[in-house]
Amino acid sequence: MENFILILLAIAIGYGLNRLKIFSKEAPAILNLFVIYISLPAMILLQIPKLTFSMDTIIPIVISWLVMTISVFIVLGVSRFFNFSKEITGSLLLVSILTNSSFMGIPIINAYMGESALPYVLVYDQLGTFIALATYGTFIASYYSNKSEISFKIITMKVLTFPPFISLVIALFLMGVEFNVTITKVLESFASTIVPVALVAVGLQLQLKLPKEDVKPFSVALIIKLIIAPIIAFGICLIFGWNNQASIVSIMEAAMAPMITAGAIASMAGLAPRLSSAIVGYGILISFLTTAVVFRILV
Template sequence: MENFVLIILAIAIGYFINRLNIFSKDAPSILNQFVIYISLPAMILLQIPKLTFSMDTLIPIIVSWMVMFFSAILVLLVAKIFSFSKEITGSLMLVAILGNTSFMGIPIVNAYMGESSIPYVLVYDQLGTFIALAIYGTFIASYYSSKSKITFKIITLKVLTFPPFISLVAALFLMGVEFNPILSKVLASFSSTIVPMALVAVGLQLQFKLPREDLKPFSIALLIKLIIAPIIAIIICKIFSWDNQASIVSIMEAAMAPMITAGAIASMAGLAPRLSSAIVGYGILISFITTAILFKLIS
């Protein structure tokens, strides 16, 4: 229960701090940078070495990519059926596909399944969502917007220089290694900052403006991200007869709210900024209800 209180309180604090203009406009970026450069790498180094190579380790990777693939196809089909503009289609290809699998995924999955689930959350996030953000997200923003150009070199550098990814590579080589207790405590202290800092940053960036003309793509985006995506994950797990902690974590991760970074990328690329922000903002709040119902159903 305390995990949910922390989630709601941290987001509310960030939201009201933003409304009261207490922090500078750069505060969300600074908090996210701290999480990305310090908190998340510490958690990865602390948790990933606890894993052992097995089929369970591959489940989150397989599920994440298959869910994103089929969701993207669905978005393209719906966009064609409803004749969405290029900007709206590009927005949905980002915010309806990429989930908030770390900043929201870690505290929510931890609240339902405990700390033993975190390594699978990190695998899903780092080897699934993050790589998709770096490669797929960059391509989509480039393709649907005339404001940016992208090259294979830029994409490669983004992936190879991303701190959590560097930590992940190091952590994979340390699998099975038992850290010195002092090092473990230091890593645990830094990793414990990820939840409050990331969620306050989420609150600082929440926007709830929803133009009436955007209601249709808004509804479709949240339907695909919060409802259809976890259904796809469930079907995948059923097909392969996966019924364990790794599969449940993967299904929960597939149901996470739209990624804030994806919304930011869409906005910076000029892909329906108001719509993108609304989908992310409302999606985070609605996801508390949908993930609760989902966990009750699959557990």
Template sequence: MENFLYIVLMMFLGYFFKRVNIFERDVATSLNQFVIYISLPALILLQISQLTFSFDILIPVIVSWSVMVFSALIVLAVSRMMEFSKEITGMLMLVAVLTNSSFLGLPIIQAYYGAEALAYIMVYDQLGVFLALATYGTFVSAFYSATTKITPSIIGYKIITFPPFIALIVALFLNGITFPASIELVLNSLSATVIPLALVAVGLQLEFKLPKDELKPFSVALFIKLFIAPLIAIAICYIFAWDNLASKVSILEAAMAPMITAAAMASMAGLSPRLSSAIVGYGVIFSFFTSYLFYLLIL
């Protein structure tokens, strides 16, 4: 219970700071950059370097990519059936497919399963969602935007220069190596900033203005992301008879809210920025309840 109170408090502080204009408008971006460039790499170095490799490590990767592929196909089918515009379809291909696997997944899933879940969260995030964000996300934002061009070199550059991905590669090379006490202390201190800074940044970016004329795509996005995606994950784990911590973490990761970075990418590409912000804002709140329901379901 204390962990959830902490999550709510940090998000509320961020939202409160936003409402009273204590910080500059771009402070959420600065916090996210600190998390991406410093906090997450430190956490990845700590967790992945000590990971014991087994088939369980592949489960989050398989589940994450499977969920994203099927979710994207469903979005395309529903968008065509409901005759959504190209702009709204592109936005849905981002926010209804990519999950908030780190900023929300880290504190929520850790609250359920403890520190043992962190390594699986990192694998799901880095080898699943991040790679999809850098490749699939870049392609979607370019394809559905009239002004953006995309090349394989741009995608490759985004991947190899992303700090958490660099940390992941380094951690894999250092697997099994024990860090000196001084380095471990520094990494522990930096990695401890992931959750509080990320949650405050989420609060600072929450947007609750629901456009009445866009209720259908709004409902479609949240239904696919919060209900269909985790059900796909459950089906995959059931088919392959996976019933362990790795599979449970993967299912709850699939049940997380839409990725805030995906909404930011949609906004930068001009893909329904107002609607994407509303989907993320409500999605964060709703996911607290829906993820708990799926947690009870897979106990």
């Protein structure tokens, strides 16, 4: 329950600060930079070394990557059909693809399915969404934020010098390593700032009344993320004959709201910041209802 309260309160605080004009217009960008350069690398260094591999990890991994891959092609096709700008397409490729598999996924799935389901949540998050954020997310932000002619070399350099990616590479080399208590506490302190800081930034950019030109991409993003993604996950389970706790958790994870950090990356990269924040903010609120519906259908 405290996670839900924090989510709603942080967005409300950001929205209130914006309405009262207490922060400068640059505040959202500064907060997003803090998340990308400090909070997220700390989270990666903290969580990735804890990963362990087993047969139980296969279902969440397969579903997470297939859902993201298929969703990418849907976003590209829809963006081309509606002739969305490069900026909007880049935004949708982040916030419509990357799911809020941990901060929303953990409390929601724990509430519906109990603690026994949480290991599958962590596998989906860390071996699926989390790695995709550091690699795919870095690539999309680099490619779509560049308004000039770009080359493979430029994109490669941006990916290789992006703090979350650097942290991922370091973390993979540290798999199985146990940090001492001091290092762990420091990393936990920085990592814990991701959600409140990123959500306040979302609130600072949130507009209750969307501009007319944002309504179409906004609707497309949430339909793909909250409706089509879990349908894809359900279809994958049918194809492979998966009908167990791991498959139900994976479908629920696919149905979660857009990832908060994906919105922060989109905003930092200049990919329709106002639209990206609206998709994340409203997506979180709407997902409370849609995940309940998905769970009722599954069980």
